[in-house]
Structures are given as structure tokens and as C-alpha cells.
Amino acid sequence: MVRFGDKTVLSGGYITSETGKVTGLLGRNGAGKSCMFRALMGGLKVENVMVSIDEKPVNRQRIGLSVKYLPQGRMLPENMKLSRAFELYGVNYWSFVNRFPKYSRFHDAALWELSGGEARVAELGLVLLSEAPFYILDEPFSQIDPINIEAVQALIRERSRDHGIIVTDHNYDAISKVADNLFVIADGYTSPVHSRDDLVRHGYLR
Amino acid sequence: MTLRDRIYLTWCYGKTQLVIGLVYNLVCASWLSMGISYSFFVDAFIIKTIIYAITLFLIYQFRNRDAIFFYINLGLSRRKMELSVLLLDFLSLAVLLTAVLIIYG
Numbered sequence: 001m002v003r004f005g006d007k008t009v010l011s012g013g014y015i016t017s018e019t020g021k022v023t024g025l026l027g028r029n030g031a032g033k034s035c036m037f038r039a040l041m042g043g044l045k046v047e048n049v050m051v052s053i054d055e056k057p058v059n060r061q062r063i064g065l066s067v068k069y070l071p072q073g074r075m076l077p078e079n080m081k082l083s084r085a086f087e088l089y090g091v092n093y094w095s096f097v098n099r100f101p102k103y104s105r106f107h108d109a110a111l112w113e114l115s116g117g118e119a120r121v122a123e124l125g126l127v128l129l130s131e132a133p134f135y136i137l138d139e140p141f142s143q144i145d146p147i148n149i150e151a152v153q154a155l156i157r158e159r160s161r162d163h164g165i166i167v168t169d170h171n172y173d174a175i176s177k178v179a180d181n182l183f184v185i186a187d188g189y190t191s192p193v194h195s196r197d198d199l200v201r202h203g204y205l206r
Numbered sequence: 207m208t209l210r211d212r213i214y215l216t217w218c219y220g221k222t223q224l225v226i227g228l229v230y231n232l233v234c235a236s237w238l239s240m241g242i243s244y245s246f247f248v249d250a251f252i253i254k255t256i257i258y259a260i261t262l263f264l265i266y267q268f269r270n271r272d273a274i275f276f277y278i279n280l281g282l283s284r285r286k287m288e289l290s291v292l293l294l295d296f297l298s299l300a301v302l303l304t305a306v307l308i309i310y311g
Binding site: 041042043060061062063064065068069070071072073074075076077079080085088089127130 | 207211215218219270271272273274275276277278279280281282283284285286
């Protein structure tokens with residue numbers, strides 16, 4: 001349960017991810033999508049949170065080794081060089097540059113030297129190319145230009161072959177192109193989406 | 207992850223606290239070099255604890271709430287990071303005071 005003052009944001013959140021699949025999570029602004037992810041990852045204190053992989057509970061003090069999370073806002077320290085961040089995450093910077101050639105000139109740049117969209121792609125590459133069985137991406141397409149959205153979608157599809165990925169975004173078209181199954185979060189609860197009617201019923205679409 | 211990486215990450219995470227802590231540690235060390243008494247140590251650590259708590263409170267008001275996930279993704283929880291900063295800060299005070307005691311002993 002996630003509560004801010006008297007307002008209950010999330011009371012019954014539940015989501016699953018399978019290796020080889022991309023799960024999309026949809027929901028209106030303030031529905032509790034990011035709160036759920038923050039709670040799962042230990043960035044928000046909440047009651048009764050449980051994360052398990054293959055039915056075994058995950059040690060939440062070390063959850064980052066099993067699940068890598070791209071938050072909605074910036075997570076990299078502003079003064080850290082991109083090459084240093086990639087080194088700490090065990091990712092070869094040049095394998096990222098192969099996918100996003102523009103970044104060859106940012107090898108020694110700190111995050112503050114990049115624009116919002118450039119920083120977003122760098123953080124996304126850092127998270128998705130680091131090793132973990134599962135990834136959670138919170139609004140990965142925000143601030144990114146259309147050409148890079150296609151490259152990001154391709155990277156998500158590629159990594160989903162042998163990893164489980166959960167994605168949430170307000171760009172419904174972008175998410176529907178990569179997601180194998182969808183959930184919607186509304187009124188504090190998550191529900192699976194089987195058809196467009198489910199999204200209308202939960203107030204996400206008209 | 208190497209110890210060097212861990213210290214670097216602790217510095218990145220708690221830079222403000224560590225800089226404020228270091229300034230206080232240097233002030234304590236200079237006071238100590240002028241005159242030593244048992245109560246000085248107790249007072250120095252009590253004041254340090256109070257300053258640490260106030261700094262932490264102020265930092266939490268303005269901190270980027272998503273920055274913690276950079277460390278969580280590396281398997282380091284918020285609690286571990288806070289403890290590392292606390293340990294490094296108090297360790298630097300202990301080392302500085304010991305050094306002053308040895309030099310001016």
C-alpha cells in the first residue's frame with residue numbers, strides 16, 4: 001500500500017514479467033505506476049511489498065542485482081563521466097556506441113553536458129545493456145526523438161529475447177509496438193488487458 | 207566491485223555531507239592541536255552527530271528522488287549508502303584527531 005497523507009495511491013499492485021517477453025503497464029497520470037516501481041525497487045517505504053523470481057523471494061537489499069530499473073527522472077550523478085558509469089555497470093561503452101553512434105563523442109562527457117533526450121538514451125542504454133534477468137523501464141520514450149524511439153524499441157526487443165522487461169509509458173503507440181502483454185493500473189489496482197475495451201473500461205482510453 | 211569503486215560511489219552519493227563533515231573535522235583537529243581534554247572528544251562527537259543529522263535532513267528536502275536508483279541498480283540499498291557515508295565521515299574524524307594527538311601528543 002502506498003499512501004501520501006490521506007490519499008491512497010496504490011492498494012493492490014501486482015505485475016509479472018516473463019523471460020522472453022515485454023510487459024507493458026498503462027495508467028493515467030497519478031495512477032501509481034512509478035510509485036509501484038519505486039516501492040518494488042526499495043526507493044519508497046511501503047507496507048507489504050513482495051518480489052519473487054521463480055517463486056523464490058528476492059533479497060530487497062540487493063534487488064538491483066536481479067532487477068535493473070530506469071526511473072522516470074535522472075538517476076546518474078550529474079558530474080560522473082558516461083564512460084565511468086558504464087564501467088561501474090559492467091557495460092562496454094563501445095557496444096552502446098554501436099547502437100547509438102552519436103555517443104562516440106560523449107565518452108568523456110558528464111551527464112550535465114548532455115541534453116535531456118541525450119541523457120535519457122544514455123541512461124536507458126546503461127540499464128538495458130547491464131546484466132540482470134529483469135528490467136523495469138519507467139517512461140523510456142519520454143524526451144526521445146522519433147528516430148531514437150525506433151532504436152530504443154529495437155534494443156528493447158533484442159534484450160527481451162533472453163530477459164524479462166516491464167515498460168510503462170504514456171506513448172501508447174510506442175509501448176504497443178514492443179509489448180507482448182499489457183496491464184492497466186486504475187483506482188489503486190492493476191488488471192490485465194486483453195482488449196482495447198479493457199482500457200476503455202478502466203478509463204485509460206475513450 | 208572493488209573497494210576503490212565503493213569509496214568512489216560513497217563519495218558520489220554523500221558528497222555534500224562529506225564536505226561539510228570534513229570542514230567540521232578540520233576545525234576539530236585545529237582546536238585539538240591547541241589544547242587537549244577528555245571532554246573535548248565527547249563534545250566533538252556529540253556536535254558532529256547533531257550536524258550530521260541536520261545536514262541529512264536538509265539534503266533529503268532537496269535531493270533528486272531518482273538518484274538513489276543508480277546505486278540500487280548496483281545492488282547497494284539506500285541503507286547501505288547512508289551507512290557508508292556515515293562510516294567514512296566519522297572515520298575521517300577519528301583518523302584526523304588521532305593524527306593530531308600523535309603529532310602534538
